[in-house]
Amino acid sequence: MSEFRQATAHVDALEARLAQLQQCIADDNANDYLEENFSFILDLLHRYDNIKLAMEEDAPLRLQVESKLKQLAQQQVIRQQEEIAREKEARDAQRAAELANEQEKERLLHEAREREAEREREEQERIQALAIAAQKKREQREKERAEEERQRQLEEQERERLNASIPHGKEGLEKAIAMLREGTSNESLQKLLAVVSNICKSPENAAFRHIPKDNVHFHADLGQYPGGHQCLLAMGFKELQQGDETQPRTVFVLEEPDLSEDLDAWSTWFDELKELQSLVESKLG
Missing domain, CATH: 1.20.58 (Methane Monooxygenase Hydroxylase; Chain G, domain 1)
Known part of the structure; x- marks a missing residue:
């Protein structure tokens, strides 16, 4: 050249x-x-x-020129191919990055959905467990109420049986005192005399005519002995259930006739008490 x-x-x-x-x-x-x-x-x-x-x-100079031109053309083609390859590689890399980004988003979304589904499952299981526990508790309460009702009926039947087991008046009191004497001394009779004497002295005082069955002093003096309850029943006391269902209490109650409405009935009631008082006193004599 x-x-x-x-x-x-x-x-x-x-x-x-x-x-x-x-x-x-x-x-x-x-x-x-x-x-x-x-x-x-x-x-x-x-x-x-x-x-x-x-x-x-075809001297060497022309061949060199043609060779150089061919070489330059080949280099140009190579550069173009390399540029095309780089552009394709860049596009492929971009598409791969976009695809990876989309896949990552999809993965995160899938994981979020899985967590939400798991949370909902756990919430459903918790609610179901609470419902089962509540149902069991209701069934248990119902069972307890049924048992309490059954027990109450049994106790009521026992009270009715007990109330009917001792005749009212002197005959019943004689039997009850005989039962009481088999298990204790005259000290219990003295306590029984104190009960009837207090009523005779103050018949209007309801405290003397209402004796809780679980009263500590009554239990120690009379209630713990056979015949103790029967003595009260013979005197006209009735075993009753008082209070509500949460705090029931068994009480021996002696009802006083209304003096203002029926003087004769009240007088008869009071005279019987005096006779029973005299009977207890005679047993101590």
């Missing part, structure tokens, strides 16, 4: 020398100058012909 440029430069120089020759043709003293210039021109023409011949006959 450098030889071709040199040849081109020589052609330009040749044209310049020809122009000088045209100016010197009319000068008679220009022979030396013309001879020198024609020699130079002939040399350049010879070189030009050699270069042209070499180009036409």
Whole structure:
């Protein structure tokens, strides 16, 4: 390629020398100058012909030029292919990143849904467990109420049986005192006498006519002994259930007839008490 440029430069120089020759043709003293210039021109023409011949006959210079051009073209193709490959790689990487991002979002969303579903399952299980526990508790309370009702009925039947087991009046009191004497001394009879004496002294005082069955003093004096309860029943006391269901209490109650409504009934009731008092006193005599 450098030889071709040199040849081109020589052609330009040749044209310049020809122009000088045209100016010197009319000068008679220009022979030396013309001879020198024609020699130079002939040399350049010879070189030009050699270069042209070499180009036409596939000389190394042309082959080098063509090889260089081909190499440059191949390099250009390679660069274009590399650029295309880089762009494709970048697009593929971007698509891969976008796909990975979408997959990550989907994974996180799936995990969030799974957690929510698990939370809902746990909540349902908790609610179900609470419902089962509540149902069991209701069933247990119902069972307890049924048992309490059964027990209450049994106790009521026992009270009715007990109330009917001892005749009211002297006959019943005689039997009850006999039972009481088998298990204790006269001290219990003295306590029984105190009970009936207090009522006779103050029949209007309800405290003397209401004796809780679980009263500590009553239990120690009479209630713990066979015949103790029967003595009260023979005197006209009734075993009753008082209070509400949460705090029931069994009480021996002696009802007083209404003096203002029926004086005769009240007088009969009071006279019977006096007779029973006398009977207890006679047992201590």
